[in-house]
Amino acid sequence: MIRRDGQVRRAPPGAFGAVTNAHHVKLGGPFDSTFEPMFNTADAQMSSLIDWILTLDTATGASEQPRHERIRAQELPAEQNSQLAAAVSSLIARSPRTRASIRATTTHWRQQMGVVPAEAREPLIAMNQRGLYDAYYRMTERSGRWAVLFSDAYEFIFGDGFLHDFPASTDGLCAPRRAIVPLTPTIGIVYAYPRSYPTEPRLVTLRLEPAEVQFFNEALQGYANEFLFYRFQQPKLISSFTDGGHREFPYHRHEWLEEFLDDVSQYNLWGPGGTPGRCESQFLRSFHESTRFEAMLKQAKEKHSTNA
Secondary structure, eight states, X not given: OEETTSOBXXXXXXXXXXXXXXXXXXXXXXXXXXXXXXXXXXHHHHHHHHHHHTTOOOOOOOTTXXXXXXXXXXXXXXXXXXXXXXHHHHHHHHOHHHHHHHHHHHHHHHHHTTOSSOSOOHHHHHHHHTTHHHHHHHHHHHSSEEEEEEOSSSOOOEESSOSBOOOSSSSSTTSOEEEEEEEEXXXXXXXXXXXXXXXXXXXXXXEXXXXXXXXXXXXXXXXXXXXXXXXXXXXOOOHHHHTOSOOOOGGGOOHHHHHHHHHHHSEEOOSGGGOOEEOOOSHHXXXXXHHHHHHHHHHHHHHHHHHO
8 A cells, every 4th residue: 555645555455445433323322323344345355256256268369459349248147247236336335525515515514504613513414324225336337338448568556436426326327437446456347328329239348558558557546535545556646646635627528538438438339240439429529519519608797708
């Protein structure tokens, strides 16, 4: 583990990643409760999920191939679909970044309502966090596209925040969503839920190039705050991490990322004889439309200011 000040601490994996009493609602008296047991299934299945992932095949073509030609369709049995949904949902729901978002939102509204003290207490954060896992699981289990990312020479890092746009609320889950979750140093999971996508294959695999792993690792540094976790390859810290705070891409979007998500989510086998193809862009098109709209708004505001 490495902190944002560069301090390194080495220990077995089980020594990291725990937030003390984060899933306990301690109000005092008979209303005390805990929702820690709801994560037991996801935790118990993690080892078997990884064992199954390691049986999946990937393309072995040349690195200069276009990305969509390096993608392979996979069968996704119902049991493994459920395990993927449980693993990703539990990691997002338990992420310190999710708790930080809840804290910021509840503190803001307590300030607006004049509640003293305004700072959200741990029981209030836990009460808002309690329903997230089930809501995330229901969405990811029944819809969206999964992609398993493999890396050979370069390792994925993990942190106390990672790239996703799941709200820290049970509301708003019908909108398009994305999550990039490092599962092990050599395996990453992508969940992509665009406005439209081929329902089959539900799962694809892709072996990443070093530059692709580097993008995801640097993005994760921005979404983290205090800690990064790595195995052998110590990451070079960048300012988006060392400056502190859970940062994010504007609307969690980046032009390179949108194209990547289009490649994995729009992949299909609809060509002649079941050959691979790619449907129309969804993520990247939305990104460009939003960029143009924001430019128009900026121009309109500047014109209004000038006239005033």
